Amino acid sequence: MDGVSFHVRWGECFGLVGESGCGKTTVARLLLRIYDLTEGEIRFEGQNVQSLKRGELKKIYQRIQIIFQDPRTSLDPRLKVAQIIGEPLDIHGKGSGQERRERVMELLSLTGLSATHVNRYPHEFSGGQQQRIAIARALAIDPAFVICDEPVSALDVSIQGQILNLLMDLQEKFKLSYLFITHDLAVARHICNRIG
Numbered sequence: 001m002d003g004v005s006f007h008v009r010w011g012e013c014f015g016l017v018g019e020s021g022c023g024k025t026t027v028a029r030l031l032l033r034i035y036d037l038t039e040g041e042i043r044f045e046g047q048n049v050q051s052l053k054r055g056e057l058k059k060i061y062q063r064i065q066i067i068f069q070d071p072r073t074s075l076d077p078r079l080k081v082a083q084i085i086g087e088p089l090d091i092h093g094k095g096s097g098q099e100r101r102e103r104v105m106e107l108l109s110l111t112g113l114s115a116t117h118v119n120r121y122p123h124e125f126s127g128g129q130q131q132r133i134a135i136a137r138a139l140a141i142d143p144a145f146v147i148c149d150e151p152v153s154a155l156d157v158s159i160q161g162q163i164l165n166l167l168m169d170l171q172e173k174f175k176l177s178y179l180f181i182t183h184d185l186a187v188a189r190h191i192c193n194r195i196g
Helices: 024-031 054-061 081-091 097-110 127-139 157-174 185-191
Strands: 013-017 064-067 145-149 177-182
Touching: 013 024, 013 185, 024 145, 024 177, 054 064, 064 127, 081 097, 081 127, 097 127, 127 157, 157 185, 177 185
Parallel strands: 013 177, 064 145, 145 177
Antiparallel strands: none
C-alpha cells in the first residue's frame, strides 16, 4: 500500500471502494495491527496505534471491532452461538456470567435472531443469519468504530439489503462509526456518507 490517507469522522460511514485485489482488506488489517506498517501512521482517538504495547492495544480493541467478508470462515464451527457472541465479553472481562448471558440474548434480538438460536452451531444457519451472528459478536463489547470488510459480498442479493439496513439501524442506535470496505459502488452509495 502506498499513499493511502483518509479520516473517518465520528458517527459516519466512510466507504473505502476499489476493485478486488487492490488492498482494501490490507488496510483493514493494518488498522487492527494484524500487519505492521513500514511507514506512516494510524491514529485512533488521538493515539498512534503503531506505538502501542499489547496491553494498550487491548484497550483499543474494546473500541474497534471488525465484521469479516465471509461469515462461514469467520465463525468458529466448534462453538455455539452463545459462545461466539460471548467470546469478546470473556476476553475483555466484561460483566458477570449472568450479565454476559443477558448481553448475548440482547444482541441476538438486536440483530434479528431468536433466543432459540443460542445453542446452535454456525453451520445450522444461512449465510445471512451467520452474518447477523458476526455483527452481534462485533457489537458485544460496545465498540465505537466498526470495520465492515465486504460484509455483504458473500451473501445473496436478496439478503444484502437486509444486512445493509440492519447495519444502518445499528449505526444510528449506537452512534457507531464505520469503515465500510466494498468493491460495489451501488452498495457504498446505499450506506456510506463519504466514499474514498
